[in-house]
Amino acid sequence: MTWETVIGLEVHAQLATNTKIFSAASTAFGAMPNTQACLVDLGMPGVLPVLNKGVVDMAIRFGLAVGATVAEKSVFARKNYFYPDLPKGYQISQFELPVVLGGQITIEVDGKKKVINLTRAHLEEDAGKSLHEDFEGYSGIDLNRAGTPLLEIVSEPDLRSPAEAVAYAKKLHELVQYLGICDGNMQEGSFRVDANVSVHRPGAPFGTRAEIKNVNSFKFLERAIMFEVERQIDVIEAGGQVVQETRLYDAAKDETRSMRSKEEAMDYRYFPCPDLLPLIITPAMIEAVKADMPELPDAKRARFMSQYGLNDYDAMVLTNSREIADYYEAVVAATGGKDAKIAANWVMGELNARLNNDNLSISESPVDAQRMAGLIARILDQTISGKIAKDVFDAMWTSQDSADAIIESKGLKQITDPVAIAAMVRGVIDQFPEQLAQYKGGRDKLFGFFVGEVMKATKGKANPGQVNQILKDELAK
Amino acid sequence: MSDQIDVHKVARLGALAVSDDEVAAVGQKLNAILGLFDQLAAINTDGVEPMAHPLDQVQRLREDVVTETDIHEYVQQIAPKVEAGLYLVPKVIE
Amino acid sequence: MNFHQMTMVQLAEQLRNKSVSSVELTQYFLDRMAQFDGQINSYITQTPDLALAQAAVADARRAAGEDGLLLGMPLAHKDIFCTKDVITTCASKMLANFKAPYNATVVEKLNAAGMVTLGKVNMDEFAMGSTTENSAFGVTRNPWSLDAVPGGSSGGSAAALAAGLAPVATGTDTGGSIRQPAAFCGVTGIKPTYGSVSRYGMIAYASSLDQGGPMAKTAEDCAHLLSAMAGFDERDSTCAEGARPDYVAGLNDSVKGLRIGLPKEYFGEGLSAEVKAATMAVAAELEKQGAVLVEVSLPNTSAAMPAYYVIAPAEASSNLSRYDGVRFGHRCDNPKDLKDMYTRSRSEGFGAEVKRRIMVGAYVLSAGYYDAYYLKAQRVRRLIKQDFVNAFDQCDVILGPVAPTPAWKLGEKTADPTAMYLADIYTIPVNLAGLPAIALPAGFSGGLPVGVQLIGNYFSEPKLLNVAHQYQQATQHHIQMPAAFA
Structure with a gap:
């Protein structure tokens, strides 16, 4: 029996702004640890976020590019969980009311076009990084990346093969760079892809999905999905059940593996961030972005x-x-x-x-x-x-x-003087009487030999078109 | 409406430790507080929009210009444990 | 000279006419703090070196020809405002050693005006409480009766003012935390319209409710201090844009024709006879001055308390997640792993009431309860705002009690948080609606002050200050001082 694969992608595109989404600290990549983490990024007591206009403009630009609805009103929410790279103990994200709704991306696989629908795109802040070099049993936290703006672009589960997933991801990758809203650097984590993968029998409802994280190239995306599809089929065919979970792709081993299971299901307790007011996007703001649209x-x-x-x-x-x-x-x-x-x-x-x-x-x-x-x-x-x-x-x-x-x-200037070329042609013909006789005798292929000799004699500088014409004329004499 | 609160769960969500001999006393106080909320259910709020902010203001936007500078040496003076410019925490295992 | 008996405006005149220098005035209050604060514990941190240095600068500025009502004026900051390189504890063990790396906008503005920081005053931990008993640095006592609470959470501010240990102070009000201690200690304090005063650098308790404001002996002093505190701040998204009204210009306006609303829900069951009487006496005095009394209704008043105790802990539970022992604040010794570091640092660093509110907040936001609690409370919040909008169709200001009773005894309500919460019923609706309200002394009962509050429409602080000032021009309650500190 055959299986059908269903894939939806969640892409985190780091927006190419100068400053962070909620602070005026630089987003430049590669700085020394914590040198670009200001008081707001550090979550100091009493600090407050203020939204970056550049981030909003880029979200509008993306929405327009994919034919989506740019929400007149969107709301920032807090996603609460504890993690050392998350300084405030919550991530500011958009939950119920995202900035971009719907939209489409057209992909082409094996010459066939297919429209992939987008669910939404929302703005959020990136987390910092945990560095696991051993500081005597400790991890080091670098918060330079904390607060870097992300546009999370969520597709509908419209993709049916690893090839389609890659085509979609590449198309999106190309688009965000085109729009100038993301540098697309996958190695630096500017464009990160998570894949929701499930399998089911034809005609049956969609299967339980697993989310694959940590994919940092298109090649790995394809491999990770291929591995995951095989894994899920094996599980089901062995009589087991696929569990909804997050899995990490390990490129070295070319496999996905379950992230250490959480003690209990996460409860993020989303609620509207009281430090931020509703984001209202006016028609004038959209027009301004349109005028500037690449x-x-x-x-x-x-x-x-x-x-x-x-x-x-x-x-x-x-x-x-x-x-x-x-x-x-x-x-x-x-x-x-x-x-x-x-x-x-x-x-x-x-x-x-x-x-x-x-x-x-x-x-x-x-x-x-x-x-x-x-x-x-x-x-x-x-x-x-x-x-x-x-x-x-x-x-x-x-x-x-x-x-x-x-x-x-x-001295590479081309010789285009017909008199000079004719003289050289005649010289070459005189040089090879035997070949001339054979040519006249019907060996047409020798024409190329004469061309080559003329070009050799002129160190390639003679105009090839003229050489052809003049040679033809002279040989016909 | 007021279920009995799961003290261990809410403590975990808040990254707080409640020892086994505290659970009963803590739970009793929390449940008393939840009891105050019962009267909310009795209020008719049909068609009433939730209100997250007192004023009908909209979000102001900041120009995308870098004004912050490197302050890590200064702010790390008040950090519990740092090394090589990094904040140190017990090993993060994923 | 008994500088501690003077209002800030009177002290400003002393500075202006060079009867006293800022350094001398500052030293006067520092001496009083050294002499008297042991009795009431109103200060967490005294900053004499900083104060004298700031005073010297202020004197130099004045000598250079600068003038300004606040130039060289000492004040106490509630220890919730970040003060650069000065320990800012929020009355929590969590921040016992937290040298703030920056100044709150309010601190920055008052520093710029030339004010002198005497120190950081006590409060309930993270502003959660109504008595200042929830402080990691000991309870503050009410100067009028040392076994009574000073109110809270800005209890240190109110007690320091009442004892003459600062001429003016900053406070914050999330559910009554300026007004209730002002009432309990017999001083004046105004909670401005949400968004009037920047919250940047004011350590967050419940972000959509928190608002900083001035506390002083008189409404006039409050008007001057608020003028310096309020204003647009680009660092606070919730801070109102545009200029603030002139808080001082209308202080001497007559109240003739002013419609004062008396909400019937504020005078029902639960209100003590003495507070009711004091409130009605204020109404009578203002009526005598030409104001008109009208009865209004705020029908959802009783729902405000539960709505508040859902919303405020929800926001607090999230706001307090940043205290994780990583970048600042308390970290437990020898954490055995990451989870141990979080739970032990936080459990050791936070007091019981803070932990309770974190857990309640986590609960009302958690899956399965969000709609029934958090969202429901947000809807009720809108009803409460609408009540006020309707009432202000019929009146210009609303007059009511601040608390059902005068200050109670230390320890009296600590065992039962819900009894404590019930005492906030008259102050909470104002925060939910985001309105301004001023608390002012209205007399005494059993030797303890009784306060009333005037609630105004959005950004009507000038009117509230005007009415309060007119009342204080005709009465003496606000200039009384407890005998032990007089």
């Missing part, structure tokens, strides 16, 4: 196809991240909008290959958009051939020189 991936992809004449695949690759899209558009703009296809080939081809090879992101590229445009301009005006351009690009990668300077210093 173009979204799907819209950008469509525009790239219509405006630049790109095919679907190229447009998709170039809009995969906002940085790549911005780079590409800067290149096109700098070349005067001429032949956007060549720019696309260069960004997706040479540039992408070199970046991958050197393990760099596009923002770290040694060749910026302006210099890239300088190179492409020389291809377009036939100063150099595409092949020579690759050599020039190599040289640009390791220097600060412009394409023009490299072409000049290395």
Whole structure:
């Protein structure tokens, strides 16, 4: 018998604000322990929270991007529990009235599109970190992260396979970065995914779900769900029952395991935080965010196809991240909008290959958009051939020189004088009478041999199109 | 309405210890307090919105600008146990 | 000169005309504290070095030409307000060694006005109580009768004022904690409209009810002190925006035509004859001055006490979760694990009443009880607010008792928390509604002061202070001092 899998994801996206959600302390990553924990973050007696406007704007931005309802009124609540990384003994979160309701994300798996519904997205504060290096039986608490704003994005249980879950998570990951509301750095914990997984027989009601935490890459997300699905099926097929619980994914062992069972079920005693008033989002606030809204991936992809004449695949690759899209558009703009296809080939081809090879992101590229445009301009005006351009690009990668300077210093300028090319062609033909005879005798393939010899003789600088034409003419004589 | 209070449970929720010989006395006082609440049930509050704040104010928003500075050395002077800038607690086991 | 018998406004005149310097005035009160506080234990921490240093600065400021009614004026802070680098205990063993790393906004504002901190005064632990008996630093005694309670939770503030150990003091009022000790000790105190005074740095008991305010001999003194305490604070989301009204300008207005509401529910069963009589005498005096008495009704009054004792502990149980022995405050010795550290630190650090309210609060918020208790109480809270809104259609201020009886004996109600809670019935509704109310001395019964309160509409403190001032212009109760401290 077959099994059906049901997955819902809860994504915690750290919002890319300058300051914490309720205090004016910095959110920068990687500072020395507790140097970014102010009195409010430390939960000192008597301190009070004040909500960061940047956090609200980012939540609105997200809500608009997924076609959700941005709640006119939302309320912050306290979730009460004791933990050393939770300084106040409660987390300020949104419970009954979240800031974003509904919304949709469209994913594509194996060429098929599927709409995934969102339940909600709510604002909350992050906790600090427990460091378990041994301080003689003690753990160390760093509260720098305490109070960092989080947008928790909860999907409906609409996902049916690990592949769908990964596609959804990636789409969301791309979106929040596009929106500029999250840096998406999974290693630093900026984008954290929890998965609710259950299995059931076709036609039967949904099974009991387990929540998998601690997944910090898409690869691990897929593996963790795959493992968990197998585990649950094994449990049920062995006559057991899946228990509702939280499980941690252990990447090293590639398994999920139950978190140490709590003595009793948690009772978080949510209630409205009396230190904060209802958050009212006015139409004017929404309009202000709308006016400032970046173009979204799907819209950008469509525009790239219509405006630049790109095919679907190229447009998709170039809009995969906002940085790549911005780079590409800067290149096109700098070349005067001429032949956007060549720019696309260069960004997706040479540039992408070199970046991958050197393990760099596009923002770290040694060749910026302006210099890239300088190179492409020389291809377009036939100063150099595409092949020579690759050599020039190599040289640009390791220097600060412009394409023009490299072409000049290395004498790579393309030969386009038809008289000069014809002279060289004739010289080559004279050099190889035997091959000429064979060619005339019907061995058409030798045409390529002559092209190669001409290019060799000109050190690759002859315009290949002209070489082809002139060679054809001369051989026909 | 007033159930007998589970002293161990509410003590656990509040991270408080109530020893076995205190439980009866503590429970008796807590139950007496809960007894005061019985009259709430008698009040008709149909259609009345819960009121969390006395004034109908809305949340004010702070500009997203860093104004706080590093104060860890100063504030850690009053901490029970610190090392290397970290607050120390008995080992956290997950 | 008997400076301790003077009102703050009179002392300010002494400072202004250079009859006395701030350092001299400060030393005068420090000497009295040293001499008399042993009898009443109103101070938890005396800060003579800080006081004299602040006084010297104030004198220098005055010498440089600055003037200001509060410049160089000594005061006592309720030990709930954080004072930077000064131990701030909240009367709890939990914070016995807590040197606050910052100043409360109120402290900051009063410091800026040039006021001099004599010390931190006693209170019920975390402001939970009506007698100041719930203090980890010993009970405070009522200067009018040393075996009587001073009221609470701002009992140290009221007792210090009554004994002449400070000219003015700060207090906080969550369910009556300014008004009831003011009444028990024969001083004046105003609980402002919720949101008038910043709560930043005022250690939280029940956040949606807590409000700081001034305590003094007279309404006029309160008006001046409140002017410096109140104001918008960007660090407190619940602090009202915009300017505060002028609390002083209207003090001398006539009360002619003022409609004074007497809520019938405040004069029923449970109110002692002597308090009732004193309250009616106040009404008669104001009527004599031209005010009009009207009967009003606050039908949900009896529901306020249970609603309060659901809401306040609910908020408190959460507010007090930060006391975990990690970043500040008491930590138990040799915790064997994390859970042991939490439970032992908290059990050792908190007193019995605080623990009770934490447990009650946890209970009313817990799964299965939230709707029946917490949410129900929040609905009742709205009904109580609506009662006042309706009443203020018919009157300008409401007059009533502060407490059913004058101060009771030390230890009399400690065994039965519910009996103690019942004594808060007249003060609690005001906090639930967030309204301002002023308590003022109205006479004596059996040698103990009796107080009354005037309740006003939102942000009508100027009216309350005006009415109280007009009453005090015509009466002498507020300037009486207990013989042992006179």
